[in-house]
Amino acid sequence: MNKKDKINKGLNEAFSDMAPDILDKILMSDIQPVESLESDLRDEPVFVEKSSKKHGWVPSMAMSIVSACAVMCIAVLGILVIPLHNQAVNTVACSITFDVNPSISIGYNKKGDIISVDANNKDAEKVVDQINNKFDKKMKNDKKIDMTLSAIKKNGYLKEKSSVVLVSADIDEKNSVSVINNVKSDISSYRKKSDSQFTVVYQEYKNDDKVDELAEKKGISKGKAAYCIKVSKTVKEKPAEIAELSVGKITKKYVQAQKKNKKVDKSIIIDAVDDDNEVKDFDEDAIMVDLNETESDNSEETTVEDENEVNAEIIGEDETDECSEDESANDLEEESCLMNDDIDFEKSEDKYKEEATTKPDKDIFGGKSDDYDSQKGVKEKKNNRKSKITDELSDF
Protein backbone atom coordinates (compact mmCIF):
# COMPACT_ATOMS: atom_id res chain seq x y z
CA MET A 1 0.00 0.00 0.00
CA ASN A 2 1.53 3.33 -0.99
CA LYS A 3 1.45 6.44 1.18
CA LYS A 4 -1.48 8.04 -0.64
CA ASP A 5 -3.57 4.91 -0.13
CA LYS A 6 -2.52 4.87 3.49
CA ILE A 7 -3.71 8.47 3.95
CA ASN A 8 -6.89 7.70 2.01
CA LYS A 9 -7.65 4.65 4.14
CA GLY A 10 -6.64 6.41 7.38
CA LEU A 11 -8.90 9.41 6.76
CA ASN A 12 -11.87 7.30 5.68
CA GLU A 13 -11.65 4.99 8.67
CA ALA A 14 -11.04 7.82 11.13
CA PHE A 15 -14.02 9.88 9.94
CA SER A 16 -16.06 6.69 9.90
CA ASP A 17 -15.21 6.11 13.58
CA MET A 18 -16.11 9.69 14.50
CA ALA A 19 -19.32 10.16 12.50
CA PRO A 20 -22.40 10.07 14.75
CA ASP A 21 -25.54 8.23 13.68
CA ILE A 22 -28.31 10.83 14.11
CA LEU A 23 -30.87 9.35 11.74
CA ASP A 24 -33.49 9.01 14.50
CA LYS A 25 -33.15 12.69 15.40
CA ILE A 26 -33.63 13.68 11.76
CA LEU A 27 -36.62 11.40 11.26
CA MET A 28 -38.27 12.95 14.31
CA SER A 29 -38.48 16.31 12.58
CA ASP A 30 -41.59 17.06 10.54
CA ILE A 31 -41.37 17.10 6.76
CA GLN A 32 -41.99 20.63 5.50
CA PRO A 33 -41.37 20.68 1.75
CA VAL A 34 -39.57 23.84 0.64
CA GLU A 35 -40.58 25.83 -2.42
CA SER A 36 -37.12 26.89 -3.48
CA LEU A 37 -33.53 25.81 -2.92
CA GLU A 38 -31.97 28.95 -4.32
CA SER A 39 -30.24 29.99 -1.09
CA ASP A 40 -29.12 26.41 -0.37
CA LEU A 41 -27.48 26.02 -3.76
CA ARG A 42 -25.92 29.48 -4.06
CA ASP A 43 -22.35 29.77 -5.35
CA GLU A 44 -20.73 31.50 -2.41
CA PRO A 45 -17.03 30.88 -1.86
CA VAL A 46 -16.18 29.24 1.46
CA PHE A 47 -12.67 30.55 1.89
CA VAL A 48 -12.23 34.28 1.51
CA GLU A 49 -8.87 36.04 1.63
CA LYS A 50 -7.97 37.35 5.08
CA SER A 51 -7.59 40.87 3.77
CA SER A 52 -11.28 41.06 2.95
CA LYS A 53 -12.37 41.21 6.58
CA LYS A 54 -15.39 43.40 7.24
CA HIS A 55 -14.92 46.73 8.90
CA GLY A 56 -17.87 46.67 11.26
CA TRP A 57 -18.35 49.96 13.05
CA VAL A 58 -21.52 51.91 13.74
CA PRO A 59 -21.87 55.67 13.58
CA SER A 60 -22.43 57.35 16.91
CA MET A 61 -25.94 58.65 17.63
CA ALA A 62 -24.46 61.80 19.09
CA MET A 63 -23.06 62.94 15.82
CA SER A 64 -24.70 65.73 13.85
CA ILE A 65 -26.70 64.89 10.72
CA VAL A 66 -24.00 66.28 8.48
CA SER A 67 -21.22 64.33 10.06
CA ALA A 68 -23.47 61.29 10.11
CA CYS A 69 -23.87 61.59 6.36
CA ALA A 70 -20.14 61.92 5.93
CA VAL A 71 -19.56 58.97 8.18
CA MET A 72 -22.16 56.99 6.28
CA CYS A 73 -20.39 57.74 3.03
CA ILE A 74 -17.09 56.63 4.47
CA ALA A 75 -18.73 53.60 6.01
CA VAL A 76 -20.27 52.67 2.66
CA LEU A 77 -16.88 53.01 1.05
CA GLY A 78 -15.17 51.18 3.89
CA ILE A 79 -17.66 48.37 4.23
CA LEU A 80 -18.64 47.79 0.64
CA VAL A 81 -16.11 49.15 -1.78
CA ILE A 82 -12.80 48.48 -0.07
CA PRO A 83 -13.50 44.85 0.89
CA LEU A 84 -14.89 44.23 -2.58
CA HIS A 85 -11.83 45.83 -4.05
CA ASN A 86 -9.56 43.84 -1.75
CA GLN A 87 -11.39 40.67 -2.59
CA ALA A 88 -11.06 41.35 -6.30
CA VAL A 89 -7.39 42.17 -5.87
CA ASN A 90 -6.49 39.29 -3.59
CA THR A 91 -8.60 36.49 -5.01
CA VAL A 92 -7.36 34.33 -7.86
CA ALA A 93 -9.78 34.86 -10.76
CA CYS A 94 -7.95 32.71 -13.29
CA SER A 95 -4.68 30.90 -13.66
CA ILE A 96 -2.33 29.46 -16.22
CA THR A 97 0.22 26.69 -15.82
CA PHE A 98 3.86 26.44 -16.85
CA ASP A 99 5.10 22.88 -17.37
CA VAL A 100 8.75 22.19 -18.00
CA ASN A 101 9.29 19.43 -15.61
CA PRO A 102 8.54 21.70 -12.70
CA SER A 103 4.83 22.42 -12.98
CA ILE A 104 3.80 25.86 -11.75
CA SER A 105 0.37 27.53 -11.55
CA ILE A 106 0.34 31.30 -11.91
CA GLY A 107 -2.75 32.94 -10.44
CA TYR A 108 -4.18 36.25 -11.66
CA ASN A 109 -6.75 38.49 -9.98
CA LYS A 110 -9.66 40.12 -11.80
CA LYS A 111 -7.45 43.08 -12.69
CA GLY A 112 -5.05 40.74 -14.47
CA ASP A 113 -2.21 41.08 -11.93
CA ILE A 114 -0.23 38.03 -10.88
CA ILE A 115 -1.02 37.35 -7.24
CA SER A 116 0.11 33.78 -6.66
CA VAL A 117 2.62 31.23 -7.84
CA ASP A 118 1.95 27.65 -6.72
CA ALA A 119 3.89 24.43 -7.18
CA ASN A 120 2.05 21.51 -8.75
CA ASN A 121 4.83 18.97 -8.30
CA LYS A 122 7.92 18.26 -6.23
CA ASP A 123 10.37 19.82 -8.68
CA ALA A 124 8.38 23.03 -8.65
CA GLU A 125 8.41 23.44 -4.87
CA LYS A 126 12.03 24.57 -4.76
CA VAL A 127 11.47 26.96 -7.64
CA VAL A 128 8.36 28.46 -6.05
CA ASP A 129 10.08 28.90 -2.68
CA GLN A 130 12.79 30.93 -4.37
CA ILE A 131 10.26 33.13 -6.17
CA ASN A 132 7.82 33.77 -3.35
CA ASN A 133 10.57 35.13 -1.13
CA LYS A 134 11.31 37.84 -3.68
CA PHE A 135 7.82 38.71 -4.91
CA ASP A 136 6.69 42.23 -4.23
CA LYS A 137 3.04 43.24 -4.60
CA LYS A 138 3.97 46.33 -6.59
CA MET A 139 6.06 44.36 -9.04
CA LYS A 140 4.76 44.26 -12.62
CA ASN A 141 3.66 41.04 -14.31
CA ASP A 142 6.54 40.93 -16.78
CA LYS A 143 9.02 41.13 -13.92
CA LYS A 144 7.22 38.31 -12.11
CA ILE A 145 7.27 36.14 -15.24
CA ASP A 146 10.97 36.97 -15.64
CA MET A 147 11.62 35.87 -12.06
CA THR A 148 9.63 32.68 -12.49
CA LEU A 149 11.47 31.68 -15.66
CA SER A 150 14.83 32.69 -14.15
CA ALA A 151 14.14 30.52 -11.10
CA ILE A 152 13.20 27.59 -13.34
CA LYS A 153 16.41 28.12 -15.31
CA LYS A 154 18.46 28.48 -12.14
CA ASN A 155 17.27 25.05 -11.08
CA GLY A 156 18.73 23.48 -14.17
CA TYR A 157 15.83 23.64 -16.62
CA LEU A 158 15.31 25.61 -19.84
CA LYS A 159 19.05 25.75 -20.48
CA GLU A 160 19.08 23.68 -23.64
CA LYS A 161 17.78 24.65 -27.03
CA SER A 162 15.71 21.48 -26.89
CA SER A 163 13.99 22.60 -23.67
CA VAL A 164 10.30 23.26 -23.96
CA VAL A 165 7.94 25.13 -21.66
CA LEU A 166 4.24 24.36 -22.01
CA VAL A 167 1.95 27.28 -21.15
CA SER A 168 -1.68 26.23 -20.70
CA ALA A 169 -4.93 28.07 -20.13
CA ASP A 170 -8.28 26.53 -19.29
CA ILE A 171 -10.81 28.14 -21.64
CA ASP A 172 -13.53 27.75 -19.03
CA GLU A 173 -11.74 30.12 -16.68
CA LYS A 174 -12.67 33.71 -17.44
CA ASN A 175 -9.85 35.89 -18.80
CA SER A 176 -7.37 33.00 -18.96
CA VAL A 177 -7.15 33.24 -22.73
CA SER A 178 -6.41 36.98 -22.67
CA VAL A 179 -3.89 36.34 -19.92
CA ILE A 180 -2.06 33.80 -22.07
CA ASN A 181 -1.80 36.40 -24.84
CA ASN A 182 -0.12 38.84 -22.45
CA VAL A 183 2.23 36.13 -21.21
CA LYS A 184 3.43 35.50 -24.76
CA SER A 185 5.11 38.88 -24.99
CA ASP A 186 6.55 38.56 -21.46
CA ILE A 187 8.12 35.19 -22.26
CA SER A 188 9.38 36.35 -25.59
CA SER A 189 11.10 39.40 -24.06
CA TYR A 190 12.59 37.20 -21.33
CA ARG A 191 14.07 34.91 -23.96
CA LYS A 192 15.68 37.85 -25.69
CA LYS A 193 17.00 39.38 -22.48
CA SER A 194 18.39 36.14 -21.10
CA ASP A 195 19.63 34.94 -24.47
CA SER A 196 17.67 31.72 -23.98
CA GLN A 197 16.64 29.50 -26.85
CA PHE A 198 13.99 27.30 -25.33
CA THR A 199 10.77 26.65 -27.19
CA VAL A 200 7.37 27.67 -25.83
CA VAL A 201 4.19 25.73 -26.53
CA TYR A 202 0.97 27.65 -25.88
CA GLN A 203 -2.30 25.83 -25.63
CA GLU A 204 -5.87 26.47 -24.63
CA TYR A 205 -7.78 23.47 -23.34
CA LYS A 206 -11.18 22.51 -22.08
CA ASN A 207 -11.09 20.73 -18.81
CA ASP A 208 -13.20 17.57 -18.85
CA ASP A 209 -13.33 14.21 -17.11
CA LYS A 210 -10.59 12.73 -19.31
CA VAL A 211 -8.21 15.56 -18.45
CA ASP A 212 -9.16 15.31 -14.80
CA GLU A 213 -8.60 11.59 -14.71
CA LEU A 214 -5.25 11.62 -16.50
CA ALA A 215 -3.93 14.50 -14.38
CA GLU A 216 -4.89 12.70 -11.22
CA LYS A 217 -3.66 9.29 -12.34
CA LYS A 218 -0.26 10.56 -13.44
CA GLY A 219 0.13 13.33 -10.85
CA ILE A 220 0.58 15.96 -13.55
CA SER A 221 -1.03 19.33 -14.16
CA LYS A 222 -4.33 19.61 -16.01
CA GLY A 223 -2.47 21.53 -18.71
CA LYS A 224 0.01 18.75 -19.35
CA ALA A 225 -2.77 16.16 -19.20
CA ALA A 226 -4.78 18.07 -21.80
CA TYR A 227 -1.66 18.41 -23.96
CA CYS A 228 -1.00 14.65 -23.78
CA ILE A 229 -4.59 13.91 -24.81
CA LYS A 230 -4.35 16.31 -27.77
CA VAL A 231 -0.96 14.96 -28.84
CA SER A 232 -2.16 11.36 -28.49
CA LYS A 233 -4.71 12.04 -31.23
CA THR A 234 -1.96 13.15 -33.57
CA VAL A 235 0.72 10.60 -32.68
CA LYS A 236 -1.81 7.79 -32.21
CA GLU A 237 -0.47 6.61 -28.87
CA LYS A 238 -2.16 6.26 -25.52
CA PRO A 239 -2.34 9.51 -23.50
CA ALA A 240 -1.17 7.66 -20.38
CA GLU A 241 2.01 6.56 -22.16
CA ILE A 242 2.66 10.04 -23.50
CA ALA A 243 2.15 11.49 -20.03
CA GLU A 244 5.23 9.58 -18.87
CA LEU A 245 7.40 11.72 -21.15
CA SER A 246 8.77 15.19 -20.55
CA VAL A 247 7.09 18.15 -22.23
CA GLY A 248 10.11 18.40 -24.55
CA LYS A 249 9.79 14.84 -25.75
CA ILE A 250 6.04 15.09 -26.15
CA THR A 251 6.49 18.18 -28.30
CA LYS A 252 9.12 16.45 -30.37
CA LYS A 253 6.76 13.54 -30.98
CA TYR A 254 3.94 15.91 -31.80
CA VAL A 255 5.97 17.86 -34.35
CA GLN A 256 7.13 14.68 -36.02
CA ALA A 257 3.63 13.27 -36.22
CA GLN A 258 2.23 16.59 -37.34
CA LYS A 259 4.61 16.70 -40.26
CA LYS A 260 3.86 13.12 -41.11
CA ASN A 261 0.06 13.33 -40.88
CA LYS A 262 -0.27 16.94 -42.02
CA LYS A 263 -2.69 17.40 -39.14
CA VAL A 264 -2.63 20.71 -37.29
CA ASP A 265 -4.22 21.21 -33.89
CA LYS A 266 -5.08 24.90 -33.89
CA SER A 267 -5.24 25.07 -30.12
CA ILE A 268 -1.49 24.34 -29.92
CA ILE A 269 0.96 27.06 -30.90
CA ILE A 270 4.67 26.25 -30.95
CA ASP A 271 6.91 29.26 -30.57
CA ALA A 272 10.61 28.58 -31.13
CA VAL A 273 13.28 31.29 -30.85
CA ASP A 274 13.00 31.87 -34.57
CA ASP A 275 11.77 29.90 -37.52
CA ASP A 276 15.21 28.56 -38.34
CA ASN A 277 15.70 27.25 -34.86
CA GLU A 278 12.33 25.63 -34.81
CA VAL A 279 13.13 23.82 -38.00
CA LYS A 280 16.55 22.86 -36.68
CA ASP A 281 15.21 21.56 -33.42
CA PHE A 282 12.54 19.41 -34.88
CA ASP A 283 13.17 19.06 -38.57
CA GLU A 284 16.04 16.64 -38.39
CA ASP A 285 13.61 14.29 -36.73
CA ALA A 286 11.04 15.10 -39.32
CA ILE A 287 13.51 14.29 -42.08
CA MET A 288 14.11 10.93 -40.50
CA VAL A 289 10.43 10.33 -40.23
CA ASP A 290 10.06 11.22 -43.87
CA LEU A 291 12.77 8.75 -44.76
CA ASN A 292 10.90 6.21 -42.78
CA GLU A 293 7.75 6.95 -44.63
CA THR A 294 9.57 6.29 -47.86
CA GLU A 295 10.93 3.07 -46.50
CA SER A 296 7.47 2.00 -45.53
CA ASP A 297 6.13 3.01 -48.90
CA ASN A 298 8.72 0.85 -50.60
CA SER A 299 7.88 -2.18 -48.53
CA GLU A 300 4.43 -3.55 -48.89
CA GLU A 301 5.12 -6.34 -46.47
CA THR A 302 6.10 -4.07 -43.59
CA THR A 303 3.94 -4.65 -40.54
CA VAL A 304 2.89 -1.98 -38.05
CA GLU A 305 5.19 -3.50 -35.45
CA ASP A 306 8.12 -3.38 -37.84
CA GLU A 307 7.39 0.20 -38.64
CA ASN A 308 7.21 1.19 -35.00
CA GLU A 309 10.42 -0.63 -34.26
CA VAL A 310 12.17 1.14 -37.10
CA ASN A 311 10.77 4.49 -36.04
CA ALA A 312 11.87 3.92 -32.48
CA GLU A 313 15.36 3.03 -33.59
CA ILE A 314 15.69 5.97 -35.89
CA ILE A 315 14.53 8.61 -33.48
CA GLY A 316 16.44 7.05 -30.60
CA GLU A 317 13.49 6.19 -28.42
CA ASP A 318 15.12 3.05 -27.11
CA GLU A 319 17.66 5.27 -25.46
CA THR A 320 15.16 7.71 -24.10
CA ASP A 321 13.11 4.92 -22.58
CA GLU A 322 15.98 4.27 -20.27
CA CYS A 323 15.50 7.68 -18.73
CA SER A 324 13.25 7.82 -15.71
CA GLU A 325 11.09 10.92 -15.65
CA ASP A 326 9.36 10.89 -12.31
CA GLU A 327 11.94 12.21 -9.89
CA SER A 328 13.87 15.41 -10.13
CA ALA A 329 17.21 13.67 -9.88
CA ASN A 330 16.31 11.51 -12.80
CA ASP A 331 15.26 14.53 -14.77
CA LEU A 332 18.85 15.67 -14.95
CA GLU A 333 19.63 12.25 -16.34
CA GLU A 334 16.79 12.72 -18.78
CA GLU A 335 18.18 16.09 -19.80
CA SER A 336 21.48 14.43 -20.54
CA CYS A 337 19.68 11.75 -22.53
CA LEU A 338 17.99 14.46 -24.51
CA MET A 339 21.37 16.04 -25.08
CA ASN A 340 22.71 12.73 -26.32
CA ASP A 341 19.78 12.53 -28.65
CA ASP A 342 20.65 15.96 -29.89
CA ILE A 343 24.22 14.93 -30.55
CA ASP A 344 23.00 12.02 -32.64
CA PHE A 345 20.67 14.29 -34.47
CA GLU A 346 23.45 16.75 -35.10
CA LYS A 347 25.57 14.00 -36.59
CA SER A 348 22.70 12.96 -38.80
CA GLU A 349 21.97 16.54 -39.60
CA ASP A 350 25.52 17.09 -40.83
CA LYS A 351 25.11 14.19 -43.22
CA TYR A 352 21.85 15.58 -44.47
CA LYS A 353 23.32 19.04 -44.77
CA GLU A 354 26.13 17.67 -46.91
CA GLU A 355 23.58 15.93 -48.99
CA ALA A 356 21.42 18.99 -49.23
CA THR A 357 24.29 20.96 -50.74
CA THR A 358 24.73 18.46 -53.54
CA LYS A 359 21.14 17.39 -54.13
CA PRO A 360 17.89 19.27 -54.40
CA ASP A 361 15.49 19.06 -51.42
CA LYS A 362 13.05 16.88 -53.22
CA ASP A 363 15.73 14.21 -53.47
CA ILE A 364 16.20 14.18 -49.75
CA PHE A 365 12.53 13.92 -49.04
CA GLY A 366 11.61 11.96 -52.15
CA GLY A 367 14.19 9.33 -51.37
CA LYS A 368 14.62 8.25 -54.99
CA SER A 369 18.25 9.22 -55.70
CA ASP A 370 21.37 7.02 -55.42
CA ASP A 371 22.77 9.29 -52.71
CA TYR A 372 19.70 8.74 -50.71
CA ASP A 373 20.04 5.00 -51.01
CA SER A 374 23.65 5.03 -49.94
CA GLN A 375 22.83 7.36 -47.06
CA LYS A 376 20.12 4.97 -46.00
CA GLY A 377 22.46 2.02 -46.30
CA VAL A 378 25.03 3.64 -43.98
CA LYS A 379 22.34 4.37 -41.48
CA GLU A 380 21.03 0.85 -41.58
CA LYS A 381 24.48 -0.63 -41.01
CA LYS A 382 25.08 1.76 -38.17
CA ASN A 383 21.87 0.88 -36.45
CA ASN A 384 22.30 -2.85 -37.15
CA ARG A 385 18.66 -3.30 -38.05
CA LYS A 386 17.30 -6.72 -38.75
CA SER A 387 13.82 -6.01 -40.02
CA LYS A 388 12.55 -7.14 -43.36
CA ILE A 389 12.16 -3.59 -44.56
CA THR A 390 15.89 -2.98 -44.15
CA ASP A 391 16.74 -5.95 -46.35
CA GLU A 392 14.39 -4.81 -49.01
CA LEU A 393 15.71 -1.28 -48.96
CA SER A 394 19.34 -2.45 -49.14
CA ASP A 395 18.48 -4.55 -52.15
CA PHE A 396 16.75 -1.63 -53.70
Place this chain on the structure above:
Amino acid sequence: MGTKEKKTEIDESLFRRIADGDNDAFSDLYYATYKQLYAFLLSLTKNKEDAEDLLQNTYIRIRNAAHLYKKNGTPMAWMCTIAKNQYLDFVRKYGKYQGVDFELVENTIPFSMVTNVENRMIIEQAFKYISDEERTIVVMHLVNGMKHREISDILGIPLSTVLSKYNRSLKKMKAIIEG
Protein backbone atom coordinates in the same frame (compact mmCIF):
# COMPACT_ATOMS: atom_id res chain seq x y z
CA MET B 1 -7.09 0.65 -2.86
CA GLY B 2 -7.61 3.58 -5.19
CA THR B 3 -9.59 6.77 -4.78
CA LYS B 4 -12.15 5.55 -7.26
CA GLU B 5 -13.16 2.67 -5.02
CA LYS B 6 -14.11 5.12 -2.30
CA LYS B 7 -16.74 6.82 -4.40
CA THR B 8 -20.23 6.44 -3.08
CA GLU B 9 -22.70 5.42 -5.73
CA ILE B 10 -25.99 7.08 -4.85
CA ASP B 11 -29.17 5.90 -6.53
CA GLU B 12 -30.80 9.10 -7.77
CA SER B 13 -34.26 7.54 -7.66
CA LEU B 14 -33.96 7.75 -3.86
CA PHE B 15 -34.75 11.47 -4.04
CA ARG B 16 -38.06 10.86 -5.76
CA ARG B 17 -38.97 8.22 -3.18
CA ILE B 18 -37.94 10.52 -0.33
CA ALA B 19 -40.13 13.26 -1.81
CA ASP B 20 -43.01 10.76 -1.68
CA GLY B 21 -42.39 10.36 2.05
CA ASP B 22 -40.51 7.02 1.89
CA ASN B 23 -38.47 6.84 5.12
CA ASP B 24 -36.64 3.70 3.99
CA ALA B 25 -35.33 5.58 0.99
CA PHE B 26 -34.19 8.39 3.27
CA SER B 27 -32.44 5.87 5.55
CA ASP B 28 -30.67 4.39 2.53
CA LEU B 29 -29.50 7.82 1.43
CA TYR B 30 -28.46 8.72 4.96
CA TYR B 31 -26.38 5.60 5.54
CA ALA B 32 -24.76 5.89 2.13
CA THR B 33 -23.62 9.45 2.73
CA TYR B 34 -23.61 10.61 6.36
CA LYS B 35 -19.96 9.75 7.05
CA GLN B 36 -18.80 11.73 4.03
CA LEU B 37 -20.96 14.75 4.83
CA TYR B 38 -19.86 14.65 8.46
CA ALA B 39 -16.20 14.54 7.36
CA PHE B 40 -16.80 17.58 5.13
CA LEU B 41 -18.57 19.53 7.89
CA LEU B 42 -16.07 18.54 10.59
CA SER B 43 -13.26 19.66 8.32
CA LEU B 44 -14.94 23.06 7.99
CA THR B 45 -16.10 23.57 11.58
CA LYS B 46 -13.38 21.71 13.49
CA ASN B 47 -15.98 21.19 16.18
CA LYS B 48 -17.83 17.95 16.88
CA GLU B 49 -21.07 19.50 18.18
CA ASP B 50 -21.32 22.10 15.44
CA ALA B 51 -20.60 19.52 12.74
CA GLU B 52 -23.29 17.30 14.19
CA ASP B 53 -25.85 20.15 14.29
CA LEU B 54 -25.02 21.12 10.73
CA LEU B 55 -25.26 17.50 9.62
CA GLN B 56 -28.74 17.31 11.11
CA ASN B 57 -29.81 20.61 9.50
CA THR B 58 -28.39 19.49 6.16
CA TYR B 59 -30.31 16.21 6.12
CA ILE B 60 -33.52 17.93 7.21
CA ARG B 61 -33.05 20.35 4.35
CA ILE B 62 -32.33 17.50 1.91
CA ARG B 63 -35.45 15.67 3.07
CA ASN B 64 -37.60 18.78 2.70
CA ALA B 65 -36.16 19.61 -0.71
CA ALA B 66 -35.89 16.11 -2.22
CA HIS B 67 -38.70 16.95 -4.70
CA LEU B 68 -36.51 19.78 -6.05
CA TYR B 69 -33.52 17.53 -6.78
CA LYS B 70 -32.44 17.79 -10.40
CA LYS B 71 -29.78 15.74 -12.12
CA ASN B 72 -27.16 18.40 -12.54
CA GLY B 73 -23.85 16.97 -11.37
CA THR B 74 -23.61 14.17 -8.85
CA PRO B 75 -25.95 13.72 -5.86
CA MET B 76 -22.95 14.07 -3.54
CA ALA B 77 -22.09 17.45 -5.09
CA TRP B 78 -25.71 18.58 -4.61
CA MET B 79 -25.68 17.48 -0.98
CA CYS B 80 -22.29 19.04 -0.29
CA THR B 81 -23.49 22.36 -1.74
CA ILE B 82 -26.43 22.34 0.67
CA ALA B 83 -24.09 21.43 3.57
CA LYS B 84 -21.66 24.19 2.59
CA ASN B 85 -24.39 26.83 2.57
CA GLN B 86 -25.68 25.58 5.92
CA TYR B 87 -22.15 26.08 7.21
CA LEU B 88 -21.86 29.59 5.70
CA ASP B 89 -25.19 30.63 7.25
CA PHE B 90 -23.98 29.25 10.58
CA VAL B 91 -20.68 31.16 10.36
CA ARG B 92 -22.52 34.35 9.44
CA LYS B 93 -24.82 33.91 12.40
CA TYR B 94 -22.21 33.06 15.02
CA GLY B 95 -19.00 34.44 13.49
CA LYS B 96 -17.02 31.29 14.27
CA TYR B 97 -14.00 29.44 12.95
CA GLN B 98 -11.63 32.20 12.02
CA GLY B 99 -8.05 31.08 12.76
CA VAL B 100 -8.77 28.51 15.46
CA ASP B 101 -5.54 26.93 16.75
CA PHE B 102 -4.96 23.22 16.78
CA GLU B 103 -4.60 23.25 20.59
CA LEU B 104 -8.21 24.47 20.81
CA VAL B 105 -9.39 22.17 18.06
CA GLU B 106 -7.85 19.18 19.85
CA ASN B 107 -10.54 19.44 22.50
CA THR B 108 -13.43 19.88 20.07
CA ILE B 109 -12.71 17.00 17.70
CA PRO B 110 -13.27 13.47 19.00
CA PHE B 111 -9.90 12.05 17.95
CA SER B 112 -10.12 9.59 20.86
CA MET B 113 -12.99 7.84 19.05
CA VAL B 114 -10.55 6.71 16.38
CA THR B 115 -9.49 3.28 17.55
CA ASN B 116 -6.63 2.59 15.15
CA VAL B 117 -3.50 4.45 16.27
CA GLU B 118 -2.18 5.00 12.76
CA ASN B 119 -5.52 6.34 11.55
CA ARG B 120 -5.66 8.67 14.56
CA MET B 121 -2.21 9.99 13.72
CA ILE B 122 -3.26 10.65 10.11
CA ILE B 123 -6.44 12.51 11.05
CA GLU B 124 -4.61 14.57 13.68
CA GLN B 125 -2.07 15.57 11.06
CA ALA B 126 -4.86 16.63 8.73
CA PHE B 127 -6.13 19.07 11.36
CA LYS B 128 -2.74 20.12 12.70
CA TYR B 129 -0.44 20.63 9.76
CA ILE B 130 -2.56 21.54 6.76
CA SER B 131 -4.74 24.61 6.33
CA ASP B 132 -8.55 24.53 6.52
CA GLU B 133 -8.77 25.03 2.77
CA GLU B 134 -6.26 22.30 1.97
CA ARG B 135 -7.82 19.85 4.42
CA THR B 136 -11.32 20.44 3.04
CA ILE B 137 -10.07 19.80 -0.50
CA VAL B 138 -8.34 16.58 0.60
CA VAL B 139 -11.42 15.38 2.49
CA MET B 140 -13.77 16.18 -0.37
CA HIS B 141 -11.56 14.30 -2.81
CA LEU B 142 -10.41 11.32 -0.75
CA VAL B 143 -13.37 10.82 1.58
CA ASN B 144 -16.31 12.17 -0.43
CA GLY B 145 -14.87 10.85 -3.71
CA MET B 146 -15.49 14.12 -5.53
CA LYS B 147 -13.66 15.32 -8.62
CA HIS B 148 -11.39 18.35 -8.44
CA ARG B 149 -13.74 20.20 -10.79
CA GLU B 150 -16.70 19.61 -8.48
CA ILE B 151 -14.63 20.73 -5.50
CA SER B 152 -13.65 23.87 -7.40
CA ASP B 153 -17.31 24.66 -8.11
CA ILE B 154 -18.53 24.06 -4.57
CA LEU B 155 -15.75 25.89 -2.72
CA GLY B 156 -15.49 28.70 -5.28
CA ILE B 157 -11.77 28.15 -5.83
CA PRO B 158 -10.12 28.01 -9.31
CA LEU B 159 -9.51 24.48 -10.48
CA SER B 160 -5.75 24.90 -10.77
CA THR B 161 -5.61 26.16 -7.19
CA VAL B 162 -7.61 23.13 -6.03
CA LEU B 163 -5.17 20.83 -7.78
CA SER B 164 -2.06 22.55 -6.46
CA LYS B 165 -3.40 22.73 -2.91
CA TYR B 166 -4.44 19.08 -3.04
CA ASN B 167 -1.01 17.99 -4.23
CA ARG B 168 0.76 20.19 -1.73
CA SER B 169 -1.23 18.93 1.25
CA LEU B 170 -0.80 15.30 0.25
CA LYS B 171 2.93 15.88 0.03
CA LYS B 172 2.95 17.45 3.47
CA MET B 173 1.06 14.50 4.92
CA LYS B 174 3.28 11.98 3.13
CA ALA B 175 6.36 13.75 4.49
CA ILE B 176 4.98 13.54 8.01
CA ILE B 177 4.17 9.84 7.64
CA GLU B 178 7.76 9.29 6.51
CA GLY B 179 8.79 10.93 9.78
